[in-house]
Amino acid sequence: MIFRLAATLVIAVSFAASTPQTAQxxxxxxxxxxxxxxxxxxxxxxxxxxxKTRTTTRTYRPGIPSTTQGAQTQTALNYFGYNAGRVDGQVGRGTRSAIERYQATMGYPVNGYDFQPYQYDFLMQAYYWATSGGQATMQLSGQPLLMAYRQKLHSGSAVAAAPQAPAQTTPVATPQEVEPEAATAETQSASLPSLFSGGTGGPSLANRCSGVMLQTSTNGGYTTLSNMPDPDFALSEQFCLARSYxxxxxxxxxxxxxxxxxxxxxxxxxxxxxxxxxxxxxxxxxxxxxxxxxxxxxxxxxxxxxxxxxxxxxxxxxxxxxxxxxxxxxxxxxxxxxxxxxxxxxxxxxxxxxxxxxxxxxxxxxxxxxxxxxxxxxxxxxxxxxxxxxxxxxxxxxxxxxx
Structure with a gap:
């Protein structure tokens, strides 16, 4: 494994020294x-x-195990001022208490042991948006920044004026251009597919999913088999959920x-x-x-x-x-x-x-x-x-x- 890694890194260096003349x-x-x-x-x-080490049954207890999603949750909660403590990926009492404070702020059912996927997804979408330039645009921090983000989604302006990613020292992809208008919270469920559709060079999928998560939050959770008033929106929810995974x-x-x-x-x-x-x-x-x-x-x-x-x-x-x-x-x-x-x-x-x-x-x-x-x-x-x-x-x- 070490030999393989060393060999491939040598190849990478040689590639960097000989940049191709054509894009393709x-x-x-x-x-x-x-x-x-x-x-x-x-x-x-x-x-x-x-x-090989994956098992068919696992037992989860507070503080065990350390997970990537746990660390991401702690990072975002801390960023918005909910003080989940040290970022170690272990979802224990302190993290669950922070989740409950976040749930209370957002008007979700308060239960730190029942952190629904749509609640996590909205938190992470807000964090990605804020750290990609939203904080600088709003001149806010902590919980006021989170609430301002939700308010802008309700008004459609967060989709219409999504911040560009900060400058990087190495080339990265630039978020795609966004349409100048967006739906209100009351009409998003029915109109999101037509408002945000487009081909290459079209609008931002990240902003689309932020809007979907907002509507999911307003609806009280994801669409289920027994409750599917809008199948198009149900597919959009599953799209954004699969993207998050x-x-x-x-x-x-x-x-x-x-x-x-x-x-x-x-x-x-x-x-x-x-x-x-x-x-x-x-x-x-x-x-x-x-x-x-x-x-x-x-x-x-x-x-x-x-x-x-x-x-x-x-x-x-x-x-x-x-x-x-x-x-x-x-x-x-x-x-x-x-x-x-x-x-x-x-x-x-x-x-x-x-x-x-x-x-x-x-x-x-x-x-x-x-x-x-x-x-x-x-x-x-x-x-x-x-x-x-x-x-x-x-x-x-x-x-x-x-x-």
């Missing part, structure tokens, strides 16, 4: 250099180790990358997205089968193993969503499907349905939805909310009703 570098040159040099340097050893998984893997800073990895994932951009554009033109065939050919030409490409894509999927770089995000999801992880096809279905990063094609979206759900029926591992066993049924019901 040869697949083998790029994948064999930039991405493998850093992102996959730690590679599959970590991922496979987690698979993909980000959390990739950021967890990113912590184990050795030899490169997060900004350097982000810059490499940005280039990864540039390379995959033609495949992303083709998603709106080709059938699912043709799109997978083209991506598998690209992967084969790279000379890398499916495991290495999958590990790279999981990291770059998270970074693509974090930076609103749809070429990186959608391309990474497509690579994961091509490398034998069909559950990620759900993301492609969502993108095609709503037109984020690709041209809207709801007919093609159904192919990706059907294939990912059929794979789950056949025993494929669920990657989004695996503990929610009725989620496939919810997706199917929403798909049928939304047609």
């Amino acid at each position: 570098a040869d697949a083998g040159d790029f994948l064999g250099g930039a991405v493998v040099g850093g992102v996959v340097g730690y590679a599959i050893g970590k991922d496979q180790q987690k698979k 993909a980000m959390a998984r990739g950021e967890e893997l990113l912590q184990d990358v050795q030899g490169l800073t997060p900004d350097q990895v982000a810059a490499q994932c940005d280039s990864y997205g540039d390379m995959l951009a033609p495949q992303v554009v083709a998603l709106s033109l080709n059938s699912k089968s043709d799109a997978e065939t083209q991506m598998r050919k690209l992967a084969l030409d790279s000379g890398l193993s499916p495991e290495d490409l999958a590990a790279t894509s999981k990291v770059c999927l998270a970074i693509g969503y974090r930076q609103d770089n749809m070429d990186t995000a959608v391309g990474s999801a497509l690579m994961l499907v091509a490398m034998g992880e069909p559950a990620y096809g759900e993301l492609i279905g969502h993108h095609l349905r709503e037109g984020f990063g690709v041209q809207e094609r709801r007919d093609l979206a159904m192919q990706w939805y059907d294939a990912s759900l059929s794979a789950l029926d056949a025993g494929s591992q669920a990657v989004f909310l695996p503990s929610q066993t009725d989620r496939p049924q919810l997706l199917r019901a929403a798909m049928v009703q939304a047609q």
Whole structure:
């Protein structure tokens, strides 16, 4: 493993010293250099180790275990002034008390042991927005900043005037341009899909998901099988929820990358997205089968193993969503499907349905939805909310009703 890491880092250095003259570098040159040099340097050893040690039953108690989501929650709670204590990922009494104070502020049911996904997602969306420039725009901090963010979402101005990411020392993707108008809280449930749809160069998915989380909060929680007044909005909720899980998984893997800073990895994932951009554009033109065939050919030409490409894509999927770089995000999801992880096809279905990063094609979206759900029926591992066993049924019901 150490030899492998050292060798790939040498390749990364040689790549950096010889920048390609064209934007579309040869697949083998790029994948064999930039991405493998850093992102996959730690590679599959970590991922496979987690698979081997995964158990079917786990017991969770306050303070045990330390988790990435726990650390993210503590970081965001502390940022907004709820004092969850030291960021150690262990959700104990202090963190649960902070969660209860956050729930009380937001008007949620107060129970630190029942931290609902929509409550976590809204907290993290607010944190991402604030740390990407919202704090400087509002000139506020702590709980007033959180409440100002919620108020701006209600008025639509947080979507209309989303802050750009701060300047970086290495190249990163710039959030996409946002439409000048947004829906009010009362009309978001029905109008969000049409207001935010678009192709490449369209509006921000991060802002869209912030609006979805706001409406979910207003509704008192996620849509369920027994309560689905708006199937389109139910699919949007599941889109944003799957995005959050993909980000959390990739950021967890990113912590184990050795030899490169997060900004350097982000810059490499940005280039990864540039390379995959033609495949992303083709998603709106080709059938699912043709799109997978083209991506598998690209992967084969790279000379890398499916495991290495999958590990790279999981990291770059998270970074693509974090930076609103749809070429990186959608391309990474497509690579994961091509490398034998069909559950990620759900993301492609969502993108095609709503037109984020690709041209809207709801007919093609159904192919990706059907294939990912059929794979789950056949025993494929669920990657989004695996503990929610009725989620496939919810997706199917929403798909049928939304047609």
